[in-house]
Amino acid sequence: MPAPPLYVRDMKTLTTPLLVGLLASCTPAQPDIDYLRLQGEGLGTTWSATWRPGPGEAEVSADLVAVLQRVDAHMSTWRDDSELSVARRADGRSPVSEDTWQVVGASLDLAQATGGAFDPTVQPLMELWGFHGGGREGEPTPEEIEATLGRVGWQGVLRGRDGEGQAWLDLQGRALDLSATAKGYAVDELAFALSMAGAADFMVEVGGEVRVAGRGPSGQPWTLGIDAPVEGNAPGQQLAARVELGQGAVATSGNYRNVRRVGERLVAHTLDPRVGRPVQSDVLSATVLADDCMTADGWATALMVLGSEEGLRLVERTPGVEAWLLVGTEEGWAPRSSSGVSSRVTTLAAPIGSAAPAE
Numbered sequence: 001m002p003a004p005p006l007y008v009r010d011m012k013t014l015t016t017p018l019l020v021g022l023l024a025s026c027t028p029a030q031p032d033i034d035y036l037r038l039q040g041e042g043l044g045t046t047w048s049a050t051w052r053p054g055p056g057e058a059e060v061s062a063d064l065v066a067v068l069q070r071v072d073a074h075m076s077t078w079r080d081d082s083e084l085s086v087a088r089r090a091d092g093r094s095p096v097s098e099d100t101w102q103v104v105g106a107s108l109d110l111a112q113a114t115g116g117a118f119d120p121t122v123q124p125l126m127e128l129w130g131f132h133g134g135g136r137e138g139e140p141t142p143e144e145i146e147a148t149l150g151r152v153g154w155q156g157v158l159r160g161r162d163g164e165g166q167a168w169l170d171l172q173g174r175a176l177d178l179s180a181t182a183k184g185y186a187v188d189e190l191a192f193a194l195s196m197a198g199a200a201d202f203m204v205e206v207g208g209e210v211r212v213a214g215r216g217p218s219g220q221p222w223t224l225g226i227d228a229p230v231e232g233n234a235p236g237q238q239l240a241a242r243v244e245l246g247q248g249a250v251a252t253s254g255n256y257r258n259v260r261r262v263g264e265r266l267v268a269h270t271l272d273p274r275v276g277r278p279v280q281s282d283v284l285s286a287t288v289l290a291d292d293c294m295t296a297d298g299w300a301t302a303l304m305v306l307g308s309e310e311g312l313r314l315v316e317r318t319p320g321v322e323a324w325l326l327v328g329t330e331e332g333w334a335p336r337s338s339s340g341v342s343s344r345v346t347t348l349a350a351p352i353g354s355a356a357p358a359e
Helices: 061-075 083-089 098-113 123-128 142-149 179-196 293-306 308-316
Strands: 006-008 026-032 035-042 045-052 158-161 167-170 201-206 209-213 222-227 239-245 247-254 259-262 265-268 283-290 321-329 332-337 345-347
Touching (some): 061 083, 061 098, 098 158, 098 167, 098 179, 098 293, 123 142, 179 201, 179 247, 179 293, 209 293, 222 247, 222 283, 239 247, 239 283, 239 321, 239 332, 283 293, 283 308, 293 321, 308 332
Antiparallel strands (some): 006 222, 026 035, 035 045, 201 209, 209 247, 239 345, 247 283, 259 265, 321 332
């Protein structure tokens, strides 16, 4: 799930999210005060980790890079040798790692909770509309969309374990796209690696999806910024809100930047898997706060499809999940949020400009 960037104000970190292949190079940066920072590219986007080493902490840099390599090897939709690609080609059951098993399970649970507004089998539709693997001359016909919908449906994904406990998937001709949860899962695994190394104060992010613990170099809780949904603005040019967080995860999804031309019109990259077309929603961007980043990542995508009314109603019934939405209005945009957000999100910018979703 590509997402508008979050800006880590303590470290002046900017991230431009894309989700393609893997290049797990990393560049150590100079420490700020007694914090260390590592940054690089992985999972087809940028990533960074900032942390204050714990007493006697072992070298953890190689462990962080290994996390991204592992997640990519298991869940990439761009690698022919990934577990998802192998399972797509398999006739019947295909063995998978515990990583993939966990992320697929969480994705299917979210699909059920949202009535299919979130669906990890959406990849054939992404391919049909040209968002995965290149463009197309014109808009898909109703017949093409209907035929493709026959290959989409989270209910058709089978998962289980054999007698020795080995996890397996049977996709029954479907293709799994875990981009809306795997990136968040990678963030959680980076956070786990730092915690195991003894770090109590850290921030990790992959493509703008963030998880934090403790305090930043300023000595205060970590402060993150959310872009205002103004078309044409550069990332960070205008912030709509500030998020202060001492523990937990934040993920954002939006449509106002990531659009492409299909035939004669611009369409948003988020598709509604229930109808097979680009989403028609009043939500310009959705920011989700949760205990873990995989949950926040998945819900941010789901809320773009659900719209503000239904989405916030579901969030209010979901423990541990809060949402802050930017909703399109005649004047530009306005914030809407779930009941538990107010103490952690501060709205900064007044509604301005024209930022309607692509049609």
